[in-house]
Amino acid sequence: MIGHDLGGRYEILTRIGGGGMALVYKAHDILLNRNVAVKVLRQQFVHDEEFIRRFRREAQSAASLSHPNVVSIYDVGQEDDTHYIVMEYIEGNNLNEIIQERAPLQTDEAVRIAVQICDALDHAHHNHIIHRDIKPHNILIGKNGRVKVTDFGIARAVTSSTITQTGSVVGSVHYFSPEHAKGVSMGEKSDLYSLGIVIYQMLTGKLPFLGESPISVALKHLQEEFEAPRLVNPHIPQSVENIILKATRKNQSERYDSAHEMLIDLDSCLKPERLNEPKATFVSDSDMDETRVMPAIRGDFRPVSPAVPPPPVERLERERSSSSQKNDVQWKEEGLAEQKQKGWKRPTTIVLVTLVALALLVWGFSAVLKKLDVPEVDVPYVVGMQESDARAAIEAKGLKVEDPVTREFMGDIPAGEVYEQTKANMRVKQGSFIHLSVSDGAVLEKLANYKGKMLQAAKDELSALGVNVDDSLVFEVEEVFSEEEPGTIISQSPDAGTEFDPKAVELKFMVSKGREKIEMPNLIGKTVAEAKDELKAHELVLNEDDILYEPSYVVKKGIVIESDPYEPKDPVSKGAKVSIRVSSGPPEDAREHQFNISISPAEAGKTSEVRIVYTDARGDNIEWGKRQIQEMQTFPVKVILSPDTEARVTVYRDGQFVDSKTITYEEIVQGAGSSTLSIPGTEIATPPPSPKEEAEPATTEPDQEGQTDGDGETTDVQQ
Missing domain, CATH: 1.10.510.10 (Transferase(Phosphotransferase) domain 1)
Structure with missing residues (x-):
C-alpha cells in the first residue's frame, strides 16, 4: 500500500497502526493538500457482503458526528477489493x-x-x-x-x-x-x-x-x-x-x-x-x-425454544389414555346389548388382545427411544490450542471436527493455532460436528537488501510492513567506525531474501558511525617536516597542494602558522584531509636594519645589567634580552621594517632608561643598513619611563639637540 494513490486522491505515506479488522495508514490528501488517516479493511472481510454493507452504513452514520472530541470522518470509498475510510489525522x-x-x-x-x-x-x-x-x-x-x-x-x-x-x-x-x-x-x-x-x-x-x-x-x-x-x-x-x-x-x-x-x-x-x-x-x-451461568461468549447464540414437545413416551401415554376412554364409552353404549347376545367371553378376549397390543406398542417405542436417546456432552473450548491438540480434545468428548477447517493468515496468531470454533461453551449431542478456524500464521515477507542504504530508509520500509522498529530487541542496531557515511548500513541479519514474519522477526543491522574521531594535534610552531610526521602518526592526510605559504613578520620562515579546518584539540575523523599555512618569511618589500649598541657600565670596574627593548614591524616593545657587563660591550639588535613605518631600540641600565634610537623605512631604503648607539658610563639622572611612557617615546626620549644632565652638562644623543 505504501506509495499507492488510493482512489486517485490519497497518497499512502506510511503505516501507523492496525487491529483485527483494519489497517491504518497515514496518507496525504492530494486534492486538499492535508494529511489524513486512512483505515483499510483487512482482506479476509472483503467478500462478506453483509459485513461490507453494515460497515459502510455505520461508517457513513459516524461521519454525521461533528464534535471537537470525535475524530472526523471525511470519506468512505472502495477501490477494487479495498474498502477504506478516510479520517482526520491526529498527531x-x-x-x-x-x-x-x-x-x-x-x-x-x-x-x-x-x-x-x-x-x-x-x-x-x-x-x-x-x-x-x-x-x-x-x-x-x-x-x-x-x-x-x-x-x-x-x-x-x-x-x-x-x-x-x-x-x-x-x-x-x-x-x-x-x-x-x-x-x-x-x-x-x-x-x-x-x-x-x-x-x-x-x-x-x-x-x-x-x-x-x-x-x-x-x-x-x-x-x-x-x-x-x-x-x-x-x-x-x-x-x-x-x-x-x-x-x-x-x-x-x-x-x-x-x-x-x-x-x-x-x-x-x-x-x-x-x-x-x-x-x-x-x-x-x-x-x-x-x-447466572454465562451465555456463550463464542459460538452460536441460539435462542431456546419456549415450547418443547413432550417426549414420545408421554405422548404414547396420552394416546393410550384417550383410546381407553373411547373404548369405555363404546363399551357402555354398545357392549351391554352385545353382552346380552354373546355372553361374557367376547369382551374379555377383546380386552386381553388390546392390552397385549398396547404392551407390544409400548415396548417397541421404548426400544426405539433407547436407540435415539443420544447423551449430551460439553463442547470443550479449544481456541488457542494447536490444531492437533484441539482435534484430540474434541474427539475425546465423542464429537467430530468438521472438515475442511477454515484456514486464514492471521498476523497476530501463531501458525496452526485455533482462533475460532463453533458451539463453544454449550452442550450438544455426541457425534455433533464442530467447525474450527485455524491460523496459517502471518503473511511472510521477503527481506530486502539494505546494505549500503541509510538506516532511516530501512526503518520506514520495515515499519510499513509491520515490524516494531522502536523495540531494540526486535530491531537491533550496532554502530561501528567505518569509511562509509554515518547512518549507512554495512551488514544485516538475516540475509537479504530471507522470508520473515513482521510480528516475530528479530533483525540486526551493523551501521556506520563514520570514521573514528581523534584529537587534532597542535602543529603551530612546528616545521613542515615535523607537521607531516605528526599528521601521519594520527592517520590524517596532508597533501602538498594543501601546504599554503604566506609572508609573516612574526613567524620565521618554514614554521607552521595555522592548521585548517581543524584547530588544535578539535575532534577529527581519521583519514580526514588537513591543510596548513606556513610562513614564507617577511614580505619582499620588508627591510632589515641592525642597531649596534655600545654601552659601558654605570661605574667603571662595577657590574651593570643592560636590558634592550625594540619596536618594529613584528610588534611593540619586544624584549631583545638582558646582559651583565663590567666593561664596554657592543650588542647587535636586528629589526625589520615595513613601508611607511619606523623602528626604535630602547636601552635600560640597572633598571633605568638611558637612551633610545629610531630609524625610518625611508632611511633604510636610502642605504642605512646599520646604525650605532653609544652609551658611556656617565649616569643619567632621568628616571626610567613607565611601560606607558615606553609606548609614548615623544615624552621620554631626549630631543636631537641633546639633554642637560643634573650638573648642567649636555649629553649628546646620536639619532
Missing part, C-alpha cells in the same frame, strides 16, 4: 501508550481526559450512535492535549455482523460491560461502563479484571467485584472513586442514566467541597446476573 499518542508510559496519571489529568471522552459519548448518544468498544486504544491524545475518540460506527458494524454469523462477541474483553459479555442488546450505558473501566485504569495503572482467557475475564465482569480504586491508589479522591463505582455497576439501572449525567458529575468532582464526600452506596450490593 500524538493513544491513551493506552500514555497509560503504559506513566500510569497512574494525576487525578486532574485523568478527569480532564474523561470529561472529553464523556462529552464525545454524549454527542454520539444524542445522535443514536453507540460506540461499543470504548478502550484506551481508541482514545487519541493530540500534541495540543485535545482528546479524540475514534472508531465510532465501526464497532457497531463489526458486532452486528459477527454475532449474526458466528455467535461471537467482538470487542475488548477487559472493557466489556456485563450485558456485552452475555451477548444481549447493548445501549448507551454499556459505553459508560467501559468509560468507568478506562478511568479506573488511568488512575490505578492496572485493569480491574485479569484472567487466563477472554472467557475468564468476561465471567469476572459478570460475577465478581473488582478491588476498590482507592485501595490501589489512596490518592484518588472519594468523589472520583464514586464516579467509577457508579459507572461500573453490573446492574444497568444503578449506573448513570446518560452520558450527560456522568459528564455533570465529572465536571464537579474535583471541587473542594466534594473531594471527601461519603462513599457511594447502592440499593443492592449484588446482582442477580452475577450468579
